[in-house]
Amino acid sequence: PLRLKSVEKVGAQLRLAQEVQVSPTIVIGLGGSGTYTARRLKRLMEIRYGLPPLVRFLYLDCDQDAFASKPELSDVQDAEKIDLRLPNPEQILESVRSGVGEYAVMKDWLPDELSVSILRSARGAGGIRPIGRFAFFTHLDNFEQKFRSALDSALAIEGQLATLLGELAGRVRIDPNQLRLYIVGSLCGGTGSSLFLDVAILANHIIRQRAPNAIPSIVGTFYLPSVFQNESQLRENRSFFDIICANAYAGLMELEYFCDGSLLQRNPFTFRYPNFGDIKVDSAVYHEDFVVESFTPDGRCLLRKEEVFEMVARSLLADIGSPVGAKIRAANANIATVLGMDLCPFTKKHRFIHSLGMTSFAIPVYELVMRGTLRILSQFLQDKVLGNPLSANDLEREVNAFLEANRLEERGERNDLLEALLTDDGTRLSYSLTRTREELEKEAGGSEVKQAQYVANWVDNELNRIRTEIVTNAQYRVNDRKSEILRTAFRAIAGRLETLIRTKGLHAAQSFINQLIAVFETVRDELSKEIQDYEMQGKPSLDNTISNQVAFLRSLQGFWGSMKALGRVDEQAMDVALKTLQKYGNDEVLNVARQGAIELIGSEKPIDGQPSLLKQLGEWRQGIEKAIVKVNNLVHLCNQGLSRHIQIKTTGSAYPLEQWIIFPSEFDDWLKRMGIADMGYDESALWKAIGENLEEQLKKLTTENKPEDLLDDLAAQLSDEFAQKLQGWDILRVIDEKRKTDEKRRIDAILQTMVEVCQPFWSAPRHAPGGVSYQTFMAFTVPTAEDDERFAETKSAVEKLAKEFGYQPEMVHSGYPFALDMVVRVYGARAFYLNSTRALKHQYEQKQQDIKTAQSLHLDKRFLGFLPTLHEHEKTSNP
Secondary structure, rough: OOOHHHHHHHOOOOOOOOOOOOOEEEEEHHHHHHHHHHHHHHHHHHHHHHHOOEEEEEEOOEEEEHHOOOOOOOOHHHHHHEEEOOHHHHHHHHHHHOOOOHHHHHHOOOOOOOOOOHHHHHHHOOOOHHHOOOOOHHHHHHHHHHHHHHHHHHHHHHHHHHHHHHHEEEEEEOOOOEEEEEEEOOOOOOOHHHHHHHHHHHHHHHHHHHHHOOOOEEEEEEEOOOHHOHHHHHHHHHHHHHHHHHHHHHHHHHHHHHHHHOHHHOOEEEEEOOOOOOOOOOOOOOEEEEEOOOEOOOOOOOOOOHHHHHHHHHHHHHOOOHHHHHHHHHHHHHHHHHHOOOOOOOOOOOOOOOEEEEEEEEOOOHHHHHHHHHHHHHHHHHHHHHHHHHHHHHHHHHHHHHHHHHOOOOOOEEEEEHHHHEEEEOOOOOOOOOOOOOHHHHHHHHOHHHHHHHHHHHHHHHHHHHHHHHHHHHHHHHHHHHHHHHHHHHHHHHHHHHHHHHOOOEEEHHHHHHHHHHHHHHHHHHHHHHHHHHHHHHHHHHHHHHHHHHHHHHHHHHHHHHHHHHHOOHHHHHHHHHHHHHHHHHHHHHHHHHHHHHHHHHHOOOOOOEOEEEHHHHHHHHHHHHHEEEEEEEHHHHHHHHOOOOOOOOOHHHHHHHHOOOOOHHHHHHHOOOOOOOOOOOOHHHHHHHHOOHHHHHHHHHHOOOOHHHHHHHHOOOHHHHHHOOOOOHHHHHHHHOOOOOOHHHHHHHHHHHHOOOOOOOOOOOOOHHHOOOOOOOOEOOOOOOOOOOOHHHHHHHHHHHHHHHOOOOOEEEEOOOEEEEEEEEEEEEEEHOOOOOHHHHHHHHHHHOOOOOOOHOOHHHHHOOOOOOHHHHHHHHO
């Protein structure tokens, strides 16, 4: 479906309902799934709050596709990206095997047989965990530099608040030493499960060096195999799915072991890194460990991995981007105390594995504003930008008036182009006789015969001067004038096209330019015929007349010549010769102008770097035709978006991640209520987005950019007005209005559904085995101040429903007006509590039987046989 980022920004509003505590925060996405989740989280922050997030992000992957631009994800900045591709992995591996150089430390943990050539293809780690770790070890310098930069920026959050939040900054309390580090990825193989230990260990090491007073809290969120089980490549390749199941089991073993602080304190483990040296781990690597599967204990599920990523991104958004996080952290102290005393009855160990879930009840702000935007843009593009062609009468009047006003008319009795070519600084180039007959006779003196001979010679010489000097001067004049005339004509035509496009649309401009081309093609053809007629008939006739008269004058010799001259025949011949000579001179000049006009109109070669008139008109026509096609595509996109059936949830999913208080069928009615349906808009701003002149307009409407990009630019011109209309609206106001109608039952049913379904996404039983209890935290966000009376009824309904399910939800007054979010965190499992780990264990044991496969299951080949399995207790209890 069509997505416009500028429309997403309309609903971005931050309204702080209470004092907010903020900690410096960094989010790291590992591998494809972690990078997707982190980028989606950042995008949600942009969408909800309209601000550059104060949170800092890093993304690590071997697969280039993870960093590709997608409309639903935030774009990846260079400072955020750690690309783990390797152009020469085999060469580095060889140095590791030989124990030479800085990478020799990898020899301790690398499997004895491992091919790393896949890293050259930039397509990920292929589900082989040591490959991803190998790639990371070769990029530690890059990781250190970018993590240090992100850390320094995150710690400087206080200085950024006033700039970003303005007056709201006074309601934000900052604890600069309570640093939060969120790491998201998968434990299923590939890059994410390759890095989850090392990234946390190295990040903690850098924090201690860089900010010794900081108290970091490292939170891990990790996906398990069920999240990916419906991927087509895994359904078609079950053997590969078996591998990721075995990997996940190994990953959970590592997670539990290295998060057991008391165990590590007794038995520290030393990790060796190139350039970092040895790092002794004697405390928990992660302070909180959340695992996520695709279903809840009661069987509700999200079928696509992207839905699970969305749920986690939203859950992290509630934790990081709202006061929910502060409430969670306040509750965690008590939770940690209880879990510290209440050990797993089977293993006598601490219970480190947690899970999460969330659901929302929201105004579909994006979809509402999108519909309002598409309605306005569809009408604007159809009626204003495309418009209608000019009628025949209007077109004739338009073209005639334009040609006359700009002295480009060359039809009928008008010779505007020829005159313009021959005129410079108000002086028109023409040919005039330099002598009259009387002056020539006087100059000749003597007898009539002598005078006749003199005039004949003068005419002959003048004829030659016309051919050499006058015609040449005319050619210079015409050539000099062509460039200026073209520039003037182009300015006039472009100006008229701009005006027509703005006032009557592209179709009118297309009619106009088509008619101009037809006119100038006709003029060109007529001028060519005039030249041909002149060269074939007019000029030979003039030449012949002059030659005959000159010959006659020269024939007047002797007595009989004198006798003829006495009859004044000589004067008649002189007058004809001179009159014809003047016509010949002017016709020659005019013919030069005709040739210049033809070149100006239709030359294939540039004229002083400019195209000819028809060539430029042809380019504009082509541009307008392409623009019409593109605008039609835009209209189609708008209409397609308006007619698209909007699904409230993804087909097949049995978990309502977000429920809408306004159904798609009600959008038009609510657009009216909110004042959006009849909203006026600044038409000039939309035109400005298309282009302020013809060149900009055609460039914008004919480039190969996606049509969505231009729609986004246009939508951006409406966003401020939409945002103004949304002021004063929030979800409680909509709930209040709907409660006044017959929809009260539906509202109550939605709230009940939220409480029912908001459960952790894991396969652990609802009640912890062995008689211990999970610790649960549930929060319900509302966009109001605590004393807002509108919240009373909703609060009462939620608390009553939650009590039925054994929950005591915290009411959190958040800064986002258009949604009620319900967030749940469940703490206190061992990994083997998850029902899914039984199948994972089977695959792990199968892969263990082959030593080559077994060494690739763990991050470190030494972990095999060293780390206890998740079900180790079963061996001791069942000898």
